[in-house]
Amino acid sequence: MSDNKKKILEMLAQGKISADDAYRLLSAIDGGEGRRESTSRAETAVKDKAKYLRVTVLPNPDSERSGNYDRVNIRVPMSLIRAGIKFTSLIPSEARDKVNLALHEKGIDFDERNMKPQDIEELIGALSDLEVDVITKNGESVKVFVE
């Protein structure tokens, strides 16, 4: 039982509010909780829908017409990213120490050994909000997004 519900029942017991008022307040709280639950369910559904990480590099129209252009279109399934992250536990400890040291020299105190499975899931879930859109000096469009 939530604190708000307890307070309402206490107020009813103390005679500060009538039974009708208590009923209305409790209904309002239940409605609010229901809405919150459905919103969080919708957010989870959106995150679950994120299936692919996309990286695209599109040339500017002028260079495309001249035939001298680079074009990149990469689509990586999220499940493959998940499986790839699991592979990091196979990195030999000597190599991992070197990576950690190099990161530390760059000012990043990060040790992959401290990553838990739920952290990985959280990280992948957060990727669904990722969107990078860069236009270079040459007019190329670089996009990184999740779909």
Add this chain to the structure above:
Amino acid sequence: MKRPPMLMHMRIQGERKGFGLWLPLFLLLPLALVVFIILSPLILVAAIILWPSGWGKRALYTLRAALDIFWSMRGLKVDVRSGRQCVSISVV
């Protein structure tokens, strides 16, 4: 439940020559399974021998992780073009 990849299409195009290749992964899977069943006693023995050094566990984990990666490849698409040259890989 994840479905395994069925086909892999590769296309490599150079300045003059190029080639495309369809790999029927669904035909390779039963073959890989047969090879795995034949080799499994050897893998098991090797894992038991290497277990005290820690490499046995690591080898089994690698096998599982490799299988997991293969199973997750469905939908992968890489398409890189530079002028007339192109490398394209897609897994369906």
